[in-house]
Amino acid sequence: MTPKDDRRIKVGVLGCGPIAQAAHFESAAKARNAELHAICDVAEDLLERMAWTHKPAKTYTSYDAMLADPALDAVIVATSDAFHVPASIAALEAGKHVLCEKPVGVSVGEVEALKRVVVKSGRHFQIGHMKRFDAGLQSAKNFIANEMGELLALKAWYCDSTHRYAMTDAVQPLMVRSAKAKRPTGDPKADLESYYMLAHGSHLLDTARYFGGEIVEVDARLRQRFGAWCWFVDVAFANGAFGHLDLTVAVRMDWHEGFQIYGENGSIIGKTYNPWYYKSSEVDIFHESTGATTRILGADGHFYRRQLEGFAEIVLNGAPMTGADIDDGVACMRAMAAVALSVRSGKAVRLADVSADT
Numbered sequence: 001m002t003p004k005d006d007r008r009i010k011v012g013v014l015g016c017g018p019i020a021q022a023a024h025f026e027s028a029a030k031a032r033n034a035e036l037h038a039i040c041d042v043a044e045d046l047l048e049r050m051a052w053t054h055k056p057a058k059t060y061t062s063y064d065a066m067l068a069d070p071a072l073d074a075v076i077v078a079t080s081d082a083f084h085v086p087a088s089i090a091a092l093e094a095g096k097h098v099l100c101e102k103p104v105g106v107s108v109g110e111v112e113a114l115k116r117v118v119v120k121s122g123r124h125f126q127i128g129h130m131k132r133f134d135a136g137l138q139s140a141k142n143f144i145a146n147e148m149g150e151l152l153a154l155k156a157w158y159c160d161s162t163h164r165y166a167m168t169d170a171v172q173p174l175m176v177r178s179a180k181a182k183r184p185t186g187d188p189k190a191d192l193e194s195y196y197m198l199a200h201g202s203h204l205l206d207t208a209r210y211f212g213g214e215i216v217e218v219d220a221r222l223r224q225r226f227g228a229w230c231w232f233v234d235v236a237f238a239n240g241a242f243g244h245l246d247l248t249v250a251v252r253m254d255w256h257e258g259f260q261i262y263g264e265n266g267s268i269i270g271k272t273y274n275p276w277y278y279k280s281s282e283v284d285i286f287h288e289s290t291g292a293t294t295r296i297l298g299a300d301g302h303f304y305r306r307q308l309e310g311f312a313e314i315v316l317n318g319a320p321m322t323g324a325d326i327d328d329g330v331a332c333m334r335a336m337a338a339v340a341l342s343v344r345s346g347k348a349v350r351l352a353d354v355s356a357d358t
């Protein structure tokens with residue numbers, strides 16, 4: 001394991017649920033420039049189990065009490081989606097930096113309200129779009145920035161698999177759950193169109209924006225068959241490039257996620273693995289100048305730890321933000337709302353026309 005740096009941020013994780021157990025506790029323990037200072041959950045049984053395993057310096061059943069801890073530098077918000085915005089606002093107003101799980105929120109209006117608090121607080125705010133810390137995606141991003149020239153078109157797909165739990169159960173730790181866990185009112189899965197878009201579509205739209213830049217308009221269709229949901233979305237990027245996005249939950253095959261990018265001086269084909277394999281994407285970059293393809297191999301695939309290290313670099317040393325910031329969060333939220341509006345109206349929808357109460 002990489003030795004710890006002398007200067008580290010003290011992190012508190014809000015929520016001891018599956019994402020904290022599978023990603024954030026270990027990331028904080030392994031990150032060279034962060035440490036797991038505190039964990040918080042209203043469910044005492046879960047808190048106790050996780051404290052025993054991960055040995056934070058402090059445990060809290062009250063979020064307010066954790067935020068009042070002067071030693072705490074930053075909070076990882078690892079709760080269900082509906083609590084992301086209120087929990088982030090509370091942390092920012094308590095003077096803490098925030099790394100918040102995706103999707104940043106559940107409506108355009110609340111995410112815009114969060115943006116106002118981020119700006120006012122002067123604290124750092126990053127969204128847990130950890131794919132931006134996948135070394136394969138980063139190699140594509142570098143090529144786009146430095147060599148590719150103009151973008152002609154981008155296709156990206158995110159297709160969950162009917163076999164995902166058979167695969168992920170084999171590699172994830174056994175999840176500990178509690179009947180005392182705090183849940184949002186109402187069942188988020190009661191509206192699957194919204195739930196799938198927030199849970200999975202947010203990743204797809206963030207990846208599309210990471211590579212293609214601002215999205216100005218979407219034209220989306222949604223078809224449901226045999227319990228599967230399939231969105232095909234035509235995307236107009238601000239730079240004039242075409243985009244096509246495919247979100248399917250779930251395909252009757254292996255996890256299927258990736259992208260294809262056509263540029264002036266080369267093209268990219270990427271295959272992304274289910275995150276729980278901690279394997280960086282296989283990204284083939286064809287360079288028009290040499291007629292050769294390059295692919296990075298053997299990269300460190302712990303994108304959850306890498307995103308925390310990137311976040312800590314910003315807090316400690318003022319490094320530039322390479323993750324998704326609050327503006328990315330607002331844009332992603334608008335894009336998801338625009339897709340829903342387009343599906344309903346059968347027409348293309350401009351993101352600028354999405355109202356804050358969507």
Ligand SMILES: NC(=O)c1ccc[n+]([C@@H]2O[C@H](COP(=O)([O-])OP(=O)(O)OC[C@H]3O[C@@H](n4cnc5c(N)ncnc54)[C@H](O)[C@@H]3O)[C@@H](O)[C@H]2O)c1
Pocket residue numbers: 014015016017018019020040041042043046061062063078079080081083101102103128129130180181182183199275
């Ligand atoms: N980036 C990824 O790859 C990825 C993967 C899976 C899940 N996620 C995201 O992670 C988030 C959390 O997912 P989960 O399945 O772990 O959620 P969960 O609801 O099962 O667990 C959240 C925990 O937070 C606790 N909690 C919530 N509000 C609290 C409060 N105010 N005070 C104290 N405790 C509180 C709950 O008691 C619960 O134990 C979701 O938004 C999901 O979209 C991201």
